[in-house]
Amino acid sequence: MRIVVVGAGPAGMAAARTAADAGASVVMVDSEPEAGGQYLRGRARFGHAGVTHLKNTEAWLVEGDVLHVRRTDLPRDETSRLADSGWDGALDRERLSQDETSRLAPGPRRLRFDALIIATGAYDRPLPFPGWDGPGVITAGAAQALAKQGVTLAERVVVTGTGPFLLPVATALQDLGATLVGVYEASSPTRWLREARAITANRHKIGELARYRKVLPRLETRSAVIAKHGDRVTVAKLDGQWRPVSHRTVQADLVCIGYGFLPRTDLLPDARRTGDFYDVDERQRTSVENVYAAGEVTGIGGADLAEAEGVIAGAAAAGQDPPAKAVEAVRRGRLFAQALARAHAVQPGWQTWLDPDTTVCRCEKVRLEDLTDAVSMRELKLSSRVAMGRCQGRICGRNAADLTGVPFDGQRRVIAVPIPLGELAALPEEKS
Amino acid sequence: MQPDVVVMGAGIIGAACAQALKARGLGVLVVDRHGPASGTSAAGEGNVLVSDKEPGPELGLALASRDLWPELAEDAEWEEKGGLVVATTSGAVVPLQAFAAAQRAAGVDACEITAADALAREPHLNPEITAAVHYLQDAQLNPVKATRTLLRGIEVRRTEVSKTDGRSVMTADGVISCGAVVNATGPWAGNFGVNVLPRRGVVLVTTPIPGTIRHKVYDADYVGAVASGDADLQTSGVVESTQAGTVLIGSSRQRKGFDDTIETKVLKALARKAIAMFPMLSDVPVMRAYGGFRPYAPDHLPIIGEDPRTPGLWHATGHEGAGVGLAPATGRLLAQLFTGEDPLVDPRPFRVDRPEVMV
Ligand SMILES: Cc1cc2nc3c(=O)[nH]c(=O)nc-3n(C[C@H](O)[C@H](O)[C@H](O)COP(=O)(O)OP(=O)(O)OC[C@H]3O[C@@H](n4cnc5c(N)ncnc54)[C@H](O)[C@@H]3O)c2cc1C
Numbered sequence: 153m154r155i156v157v158v159g160a161g162p163a164g165m166a167a168a169r170t171a172a173d174a175g176a177s178v179v180m181v182d183s184e185p186e187a188g189g190q191y192l193r194g195r196a197r198f199g200h201a202g203v204t205h206l207k208n209t210e211a212w213l214v215e216g217d218v219l220h221v222r223r224t225d226l227p228r229d230e231t232s233r234l235a236d237s238g239w240d241g242a243l244d245r246e247r248l249s250q251d252e253t254s255r256l257a258p259g260p261r262r263l264r265f266d267a268l269i270i271a272t273g274a275y276d277r278p279l280p281f282p283g284w285d286g287p288g289v290i291t292a293g294a295a296q297a298l299a300k301q302g303v304t305l306a307e308r309v310v311v312t313g314t315g316p317f318l319l320p321v322a323t324a325l326q327d328l329g330a331t332l333v334g335v336y337e338a339s340s341p342t343r344w345l346r347e348a349r350a351i352t353a354n355r356h357k358i359g360e361l362a363r364y365r366k367v368l369p370r371l372e373t374r375s376a377v378i379a380k381h382g383d384r385v386t387v388a389k390l391d392g393q394w395r396p397v398s399h400r401t402v403q404a405d406l407v408c409i410g411y412g413f414l415p416r417t418d419l420l421p422d423a424r425r426t427g428d429f430y431d432v433d434e435r436q437r438t439s440v441e442n443v444y445a446a447g448e449v450t451g452i453g454g455a456d457l458a459e460a461e462g463v464i465a466g467a468a469a470a471g472q473d474p475p476a477k478a479v480e481a482v483r484r485g486r487l488f489a490q491a492l493a494r495a496h497a498v499q500p501g502w503q504t505w506l507d508p509d510t511t512v513c514r515c516e517k518v519r520l521e522d523l524t525d526a527v528s529m530r531e532l533k534l535s536s537r538v539a540m541g542r543c544q545g546r547i548c549g550r551n552a553a554d555l556t557g558v559p560f561d562g563q564r565r566v567i568a569v570p571i572p573l574g575e576l577a578a579l580p581e582e583k584s
Numbered sequence: 585m586q587p588d589v590v591v592m593g594a595g596i597i598g599a600a601c602a603q604a605l606k607a608r609g610l611g612v613l614v615v616d617r618h619g620p621a622s623g624t625s626a627a628g629e630g631n632v633l634v635s636d637k638e639p640g641p642e643l644g645l646a647l648a649s650r651d652l653w654p655e656l657a658e659d660a661e662w663e664e665k666g667g668l669v670v671a672t673t674s675g676a677v678v679p680l681q682a683f684a685a686a687q688r689a690a691g692v693d694a695c696e697i698t699a700a701d702a703l704a705r706e707p708h709l710n711p712e713i714t715a716a717v718h719y720l721q722d723a724q725l726n727p728v729k730a731t732r733t734l735l736r737g738i739e740v741r742r743t744e745v746s747k748t749d750g751r752s753v754m755t756a757d758g759v760i761s762c763g764a765v766v767n768a769t770g771p772w773a774g775n776f777g778v779n780v781l782p783r784r785g786v787v788l789v790t791t792p793i794p795g796t797i798r799h800k801v802y803d804a805d806y807v808g809a810v811a812s813g814d815a816d817l818q819t820s821g822v823v824e825s826t827q828a829g830t831v832l833i834g835s836s837r838q839r840k841g842f843d844d845t846i847e848t849k850v851l852k853a854l855a856r857k858a859i860a861m862f863p864m865l866s867d868v869p870v871m872r873a874y875g876g877f878r879p880y881a882p883d884h885l886p887i888i889g890e891d892p893r894t895p896g897l898w899h900a901t902g903h904e905g906a907g908v909g910l911a912p913a914t915g916r917l918l919a920q921l922f923t924g925e926d927p928l929v930d931p932r933p934f935r936v937d938r939p940e941v942m943v
Pocket residue numbers: 158159160161162163164181182183184188189190191192209210211212271272273274292293296317320321416446447448449453454455456458568569
């Protein structure tokens with residue numbers, strides 16, 4: 153039984169461990185040099201005798217029972233030299249030792265699987281406002297990454313967005329020496345009053361808030377940054393629909409934006425979804441045969457839910473019944489995830505923050521007034537070029553859909569990551 | 585008020601028909617299940633080519649179309665960039681030159697140029713090429729914008745047609761009565777009585793490298809692939825930049841129904857052919873791949889005219905890999921036949937009652 157896991161975050165690590173414990177031969181790939189994912193990167197210390205962890209390895213296409221991957225950390229010339237020599241890599245062998253992993257050749261490779269587990273997580277969603285494409289504006293995730301690198305920030309920063317992840321980001325920035333001017337949460341905290349059931353089932357989450365007590369005094373709800381010009385940042389008080397009702401100016405050098413998350417679902421363009429997320433059954437099975445999904449690709453609910461889903465996916469993929477403890481954790485976690493989605497849903501009033509010439513798509517410099525009256529995402533892209541640039545709409549696609557009323561196509565890319573043409577040309581011949 | 589004509593399909597062909605009918609004073613309603621340019625017309629490359637056509641009725645239609653496009657394609661990224669066809673093997677030299685000579689006799693502006701000339705025009709071209717022909721008439725546009733431009737001032741209703749008798753269409757939102765119906769449903773045209781089948785094609789798109797590739801450049805074996813009906817994968821190298829600086833790399837041809845899964849063997853074949861022409865592309869990342877289904881008739885000619893079995897039902901379809909290039913002349917020809925004007929080209933080769941087409 154050969155199981156391939158994509159993603160070494162809480163979900164992927166749990167899936168890999170559980171499947172290996174059940175006796176499967178497991179390969180876990182992640183594009184980063186360290187396991188841990190968004191939250192635990194650098195702190196996870198993943199190690200399991202039954203799991204081969206391929207670092208710096210991107211998955212870019214699922215084709216039948218083959219996952220196509222590529223190494224990202226080797227110089228290009230070496231990549232093409234090896235590819236030219238027809239070296240086929242060791243990956244198609246039944247089992248890899250840790251030793252072989254380190255000698256794994258660069259370039260395109262195929263990993264055959266009996267079951268595949270997608271645990272690729274999510275990335276932040278920014279919302280545009282006048283000035284968001286200028287200097288001094290980053291996503292909350294990028295801020296978290298800076299924090300992990302340990303740079304010091306002698307700057308005045310504001311954090312704006314929605315959801316509980318704003319607090320760890322603000323804390324991390326403050327720990328780097330930045331002066332925290334404000335944390336602006338667009339939603340109203342009273343929305344959580346309707347979520348008693350989810351709160352009762354997840355009392356430990358309230359406890360986590362204590363970790364962020366240093367930044368809580370800076371937290372302002374029903375507020376958002378709606379413009380930035382130089383170091384002058386406009387902060388608005390919002391109504392329930394997020395339309396500004398009043399505003400003031402604060403001084404800040406850096407604005408950090410995070411309006412929730414969009415899942416990285418590119419690897420299965422045709423899998424069934426609800427909204428942006430993969431649909432999974434009680435065993436984390438997607439609608440694609442032999443392919444499972446776990447973690448934030450199925451819904452946003454924090455690292456413990458991601459981990460519990462990983463356990464279930466790993467067990468199910470290896471042909472075992474999921475442990476009762478994980479099933480219970482997933483039940484509770486999903487209550488929380490659903491409450492989170494409701495309480496911090498992006499409200500349409502953000503669309504009034506933009507001016508006609510506000511950039512919507514940074515890669516292609518598409519402004520609000522350039523968006524056409526298209527009826528499909530494809531027509532919108534081809535007629536305005538929105539979402540056609542380097543990021544392929546990961547940052548702007550969803551926002552452009554909301555701004556025009558076009559149905560969002562849920563990030564259906566057929567190539568999950570950019571791949572040099574030379575690597576495509578060097579793909580191993582198919583064995584048919 | 586009841587429309588004179590309902591055009592089924594808001595692809596580039598339906599849009600061109602609607603535009604030409606409206607220009608003749610007819611009341612036109614376009615219906616499409618997904619809206620303008622939601623099918624094949626958003627899935628291709630937007631080349632307006634004469635270079636890939638051998639002398640014959642399709643070339644005649646292409647030349648007529650080429651004359652019509654410039655005034656219709658304003659705001660649609662129209663670019664008269666010219667095409668460069670290169671032979672990459674010594675065996676391909678003679679057939680390419682013979683092909684170009686025959687085209688010249690049929691009115692195509694095809695200049696044989698030396699390899700050195702070709703390199704001067706396309707500095708990143710593989711210096712090993714063995715022959716080259718420069719086609720001055722080849723042009724390019726953005727097919728989605730062109731479709732939208734053609735449809736200006738014309739009502740497009742979003743609904744799916746289930747049936748038509750030539751005097752009405754039955755849609756998901758009720759029956760629309762009309763004077764006549766045009767079937768411009770592209771690869772789905774077979775649902776309305778003509779033998780049109782889908783032929784899969786895939787295109788790769790790179791990250792932007794503006795100014796690097798100037799013409800539409802393709803491998804001389806393209807010509808062979810266009811005319812063939814083989815189900816197996818065929819690829820030929822076709823490389824060009826868009827105005828955004830991305831490079832489009834096509835194209836493949838496969839008959840596999842409406843199966844749209846991406847196969848790595850197709851990506852690999854496309855990549856190899858493109859690198860053979862432009863070695864520097866090897867290091868350029870591909871951002872995405874997309875594809876569509878070319879609508880083709882078994883005899884590889886478009887179908888334009890009234891259906892003798894169903895008076896009032898007209899067809900404008902089967903344009904395979906050339907619908908963008910052939911759209912304006914198709915629209916005009918259909919409208920001329922409809923109103924009894926003299927046709928701009930001989931309509932007989934495209935008639936509906938060909939044995940391969942009527943099924
Ligand atoms: C700023 C911030 C603060 C947070 N704070 C907390 C907190 O305090 N408590 C909490 O519970 N949760 C927190 N979270 C949420 C937590 O990060 C997530 O719940 C958790 O990481 C989700 O786990 P996952 O395994 O689904 O995805 P991730 O952790 O995102 O892991 C996905 C992995 O997949 C890899 N990957 C993606 N695509 C590919 C590909 N094509 N090929 C190869 N590899 C790929 C990525 O490199 C990544 O390592 C925070 C998140 C953020 C952004």
